Amino acid sequence: MISNYFAFFLRVIHNNIIKVAVIVLMISANMFLFVNLIDISIKANKSAIQYNNNYGKTHFYCSGDAFEGDEFNEYWKTDSRNLYDKLKTFETLLRNDSHFSYVEAIEQPFEIIGMGIDDVFLYNYETGFGNDSIYKIGKDLCYCIKALEVSSEFFEVFDICISKGRSFDNSDYISNDKNVIPVLLGSDYSDCLSIGDSFDVYYMCEKYTCNVIGFIKEDSFFYDNSTSNMISCNRYIIAPALDVDDRTDFSRALMDQKLNCLICSDRSADEVKIIYDSLLAKAGLDNSYYFFNDIQFERSNNVFNTCSSMTKDVAFQTTMCSALIIVLSCLSIAMMICTLIRNNRDFFVINILFGASLKDVVLMIGLFVFIIVFIADAVDCMILHSMNNNRLLVTLQIMTLSIGALIAILSCFFFSKQDDFLNIGEDI
Amino acid sequence: MIKLKNIRVSYDKEVGESEALCGVNLEIDKGEFLTITGKSGCGKTTLLKVLCAIKKPDSGEYFYNGTNILSLKEKELCRFRNKSIGFIAQHFALIDKMTVYDNVELPLKYRRIRHAERRERVFDALKVIGIEQAVNKFPHQLSGGEKQRCAIARVLAQDADVILADEPTGSLDEKNTRNIVTVMKRLNSSGRTIVLVTHDKDVAMAGTRNINMRDGRIMI
Numbered sequence: 001m002i003s004n005y006f007a008f009f010l011r012v013i014h015n016n017i018i019k020v021a022v023i024v025l026m027i028s029a030n031m032f033l034f035v036n037l038i039d040i041s042i043k044a045n046k047s048a049i050q051y052n053n054n055y056g057k058t059h060f061y062c063s064g065d066a067f068e069g070d071e072f073n074e075y076w077k078t079d080s081r082n083l084y085d086k087l088k089t090f091e092t093l094l095r096n097d098s099h100f101s102y103v104e105a106i107e108q109p110f111e112i113i114g115m116g117i118d119d120v121f122l123y124n125y126e127t128g129f130g131n132d133s134i135y136k137i138g139k140d141l142c143y144c145i146k147a148l149e150v151s152s153e154f155f156e157v158f159d160i161c162i163s164k165g166r167s168f169d170n171s172d173y174i175s176n177d178k179n180v181i182p183v184l185l186g187s188d189y190s191d192c193l194s195i196g197d198s199f200d201v202y203y204m205c206e207k208y209t210c211n212v213i214g215f216i217k218e219d220s221f222f223y224d225n226s227t228s229n230m231i232s233c234n235r236y237i238i239a240p241a242l243d244v245d246d247r248t249d250f251s252r253a254l255m256d257q258k259l260n261c262l263i264c265s266d267r268s269a270d271e272v273k274i275i276y277d278s279l280l281a282k283a284g285l286d287n288s289y290y291f292f293n294d295i296q297f298e299r300s301n302n303v304f305n306t307c308s309s310m311t312k313d314v315a316f317q318t319t320m321c322s323a324l325i326i327v328l329s330c331l332s333i334a335m336m337i338c339t340l341i342r343n344n345r346d347f348f349v350i351n352i353l354f355g356a357s358l359k360d361v362v363l364m365i366g367l368f369v370f371i372i373v374f375i376a377d378a379v380d381c382m383i384l385h386s387m388n389n390n391r392l393l394v395t396l397q398i399m400t401l402s403i404g405a406l407i408a409i410l411s412c413f414f415f416s417k418q419d420d421f422l423n424i425g426e427d428i
Numbered sequence: 429m430i431k432l433k434n435i436r437v438s439y440d441k442e443v444g445e446s447e448a449l450c451g452v453n454l455e456i457d458k459g460e461f462l463t464i465t466g467k468s469g470c471g472k473t474t475l476l477k478v479l480c481a482i483k484k485p486d487s488g489e490y491f492y493n494g495t496n497i498l499s500l501k502e503k504e505l506c507r508f509r510n511k512s513i514g515f516i517a518q519h520f521a522l523i524d525k526m527t528v529y530d531n532v533e534l535p536l537k538y539r540r541i542r543h544a545e546r547r548e549r550v551f552d553a554l555k556v557i558g559i560e561q562a563v564n565k566f567p568h569q570l571s572g573g574e575k576q577r578c579a580i581a582r583v584l585a586q587d588a589d590v591i592l593a594d595e596p597t598g599s600l601d602e603k604n605t606r607n608i609v610t611v612m613k614r615l616n617s618s619g620r621t622i623v624l625v626t627h628d629k630d631v632a633m634a635g636t637r638n639i640n641m642r643d644g645r646i647m648i
Contacts, residue, residue, distance in 0.1 A: 355539065
């Protein structure tokens, strides 16, 4: 009996090989497109939720220095320990305050020594002046590349994950005598560097060796205070914001940077400003040295809101497009299958004449649809397997079962609606 | 054996409803060889469709050995078509991508008979009809006469009590027509009831009774 069901499939294949091939390709292409759209939609939804979780209730403010000329000169005097200590105290107070998170994400280019690097990593690449980032320091040819110094809060606030290797641990934030800095690389670096690789850099005029300890997950973003934009980490080197307390020029420069960072809190700007000013006073400083920026907050908050709403819009539009595509595809494929089946109606009529029931006919159609959906699925599986996308493979299998069932039901429905189903006058 | 009472069948044509059978009353006895003649469109084929239970009449009654066929459920109707009714069509009704063997075996598969018995019955039927040499051929490799013999072998293997033949010689030349008529006569003489629709007067003469149809009615 089963052989009769297969006989129908073989007959259709034999008589309509091109039509069947087109249907298989259509199903395959639609399923491939659909699983990808679903994937994008899920990602976009996740991002929207993530944005909401990260930034929905959190307000971003920033702290900035307001050094005047004389104060600035005093700060750089090697014997001005008093001001340095005040800044250090202020930084410690900011970091330890329980009312907000103090996030250090400082853009500080590294100058890679003697190692050719792709233009996309150069500091000025995005502005079109990438060549300006290649120059000599002494005898060394240096490539000035995009880099970021971050504190541990950076990973929490921007939900930055590691795709390979490890993240920074507490000891990585402490400067060591060997001048070795552990670094994390953006995903675009994965083609040219690996975990364990080392390279020399000039970092704030000091020579350091960077040791690659991991890679940042692709398409991770951070908020750049200077441009009020969300920036991708893909082309960045991420270094720990080192804690150097030797009162050298290097440590003074670092300290100055550490106090030009983001403050994240669910409290209002007025509330945080009061806390900020109290910490400033506690450290023996006043508003002439550092200021709390709530104008920046308004701008940044809008950026986050825009990002969040854009992501939600994209998610919604993608879902709608996916739904529309799948409905139209299923209808058109079902109609093509119905035509094929109708063209081979005599097969069913002969079978019915000799004892087949309508259930047998439905099973023949079902098996036919199942096989062509299965072939289309196999094609997609091979493509996804070659792309190493196992997550989409699982989604595809679920989709295949759903689409196959939907097409089979639609085909059977259309076919059973033919009033002249058993009109054998011309068929035999 | 077969009793039709006041059978009415109408088709919805685009222009309007047209009646194919207008209150047909017919009794067919067991072992009878009934031939039905009439012009095209007079309702002969519709009558056969009703007899093999693939067309439900709008009204009337259909009894087969006392059983009301029109009251049977789908499953019972399938069994009725499979066991009691054999059908021979003008264009042979063979499945083109199946061999002669597979075509003849088709009704036996739906009867869920064991493979060995199916095989035996298929070869017996092919031998009786005389086309056992074509067992592995496909329909397109057969002549018109061989195709019709294959269709008759299928009915023979099916071992149906009633054989309905819709213009079985309509696509054949004279020699093959004579052969098929001979085979039909032989089947009738072995006890099978035959209802044969034809345009050919000579073929109609082969039956034990002939009825003529006109405008959906049986003329006396």
